[in-house]
Amino acid sequence: MHPILRLDEVVKTYEQHTAVDHVSFEVPKGKIFGLLGPNGAGKTSLIRIITTITRADSGKVYLDGEELNSSHPMQIGYMPEERGLYKKMKVGELLLYLAQLKGMSYQEALQALRGWFTKFDIKEWWTKRVDELSKGMQQKIQFIATVVHRPKLLILDEPFSGLDPVNTNLIKDEIYQLSQEGTNIIFSTHRMEQVEEICEQIALIHQGKKILEGSVTDIKNTYKDNLFRINYTGELGSPLDSSFRLLEQKAGSLDVQLQPGQSANTLLQHVLGQGVQVQSFNEILPSLNEIFIKTVN
């Protein structure tokens, strides 16, 4: 099976500044993919190439096995970070217009939009003018505009910026649902904690270069330090065996780093042998934020 998106040595230079520097990665089908990187890392430049807004100086992009061409924008839904709507238009007219620009017929667009309006329970907005809606309402409209044509690939650039928690959850649920229905989703953000929550697969971009790629679990396992935290009640009879590296000890809590050759089981057995009640035993995995900082340094 083709990956939904494959980038091969993509380069984009603006005057003296290299925004995208030989980036290659694959976005597997059926997963929520996180495109990560701090501000100015080149995420938006990369997305603009994928959405055919700009063209790469060199390198190739394949959408579902086909090299990117002018028919592809119809199969992509893109919600840019810099987003907006025609403020003076009626909501219904605007959405019909945007849907038709994505290649839908008037009737198709009307039907699909009615579905969304029912789903979000916003039928009475149809004849309102965009600038009569609140910011959060406008974001919902923006989201509908992005997905109404049932794109194969959905690219969301910082989709939660400016959203309140209620609307964030609403859009988040929609993202999950679209993913389950088979939409491939690229989620671009600089907020690493959001990615950990939502994405299964990521690529990490820094200063135009890709520095990490893979599933979130794999990456975390690669970067883990074999740290374990044990919470217990009772008194430790004797200090921990010196073969274990004790990082921190607080009342009822131990942070231990396993040394080569040691397993979690031996640690747990050793602690249990100390005559305490173990309440929890967890591996401490690094956050993506920590991994990012580590790789950049």
Next chain:
Amino acid sequence: MNKLPLIIKREYLTRVKKRSFILTTLLMPLGIAAFYLIVALMVMYQSDESFNIAVLDRGEILENFEQDSIGNIALIRASQDLVTLKDNMEALKYDGILEVPALESAYDKKLTVFFYSEDSPSLEVQERLRSWMKDHITTYKTQRLELDSVKLAALKTRVAFDPKPIDESEEDTSSTMSSVIAAGIASVLTMIMLLIITIYGNMVMQGVMEEKTNRIVEVMISSVRPFQLMLGKITGIGLVGLTQLAIWAILIPLVTMIVGAVMGLSGAEMPAANMPANTEDMAEGMEMVQQVLVELQNQNWALMIPSFFIFFLAGYFMYAALFAAIGSAIGDDLSESQALTLPITIPIILASYITFFVVIRAPDSSLAVWSSLFPLFSPLVMPARMAFEPPIWQVLLSLVLLIGTCIFLVWLAGRIYRVGILLYGKKYNFMQMMRWVFYNN
């Protein structure tokens, strides 16, 4: 798939449905009608006022005169002397006294008449009395000098001027009025062009800025090419302009005619002074109207209308594209637009000035010819020159140059536009904009 029609449709409909568009489109003809109405009412009002004037003919110049009337002025020969007249003005219902002293000799070239009244007479009344006096003095002098009035009348000759082509095979279309009419047509055409290009060019620029400020532009160009978006906007707004022109072209004459008809009903007693005073002038006036009509028919409309349309289209597209490029570089900073639009507005204004001050007076002068060929000027200058029947090769050359330049500038503007619309938060100058042209987007 071609999305241009969709874009054009939106750009057109959102503007045409705007209340401000509907209002200006309808209010303009109404405004003109109101203006006509007011002017007409003013004329009528003056004619209501009537004047009774006692004429004291002390020099015995006014022979065969007992009473007379010029428009709203009634003149009556008075038998009383000046003092009696002055004392009894109200009782005798006189508004004024005209005292005509004697002429010392028939060779006197000047005569001062005196006018006594409560309020000093209006300029119009003065003018009418003066010309009335003049006519009477002429009659008086003719008699005193024993001249033959028929022979005197024969001295007056009207000279008409009719330019003819040297080559007799050429059709002779020009007459006295032709250059006047042509100048009129030329001014109107240039005026329309000037208004359309500046008003709708600015509308294009604001549309681009609005899209950039609203941040919808990136959503749009993930569906359509920037060039399509720009072209769609320019075309849509151009159609708005044509719609407005078409409505005005129907409404303004209609409203004017209605006002004319309404005023015509009560215009039966229109002031006689507004008509040519004597039959000779009347004939001349009629002849002029006739000539104007003939000249208007003589104009080569079959060539002029289509060429005007092509010059209009090319000129509008060229300038609107430049306005769009500027709009893409400004973003939300309206105050910046002044400095950047100046290089576009200068050629437009220069070209109009050349038409109004040079082309109309000397349509074949070298400045007129060159500026009707120069593509930045030609949309404003050539349609005006067309009224003076320039050599056809000049028209064609001008068209070729204009269309070529138009295509080049629209392309150039598109290159600037596609980069400009994606950049936020900075102001850009012309050097930077020119670099965008060569960007590999």
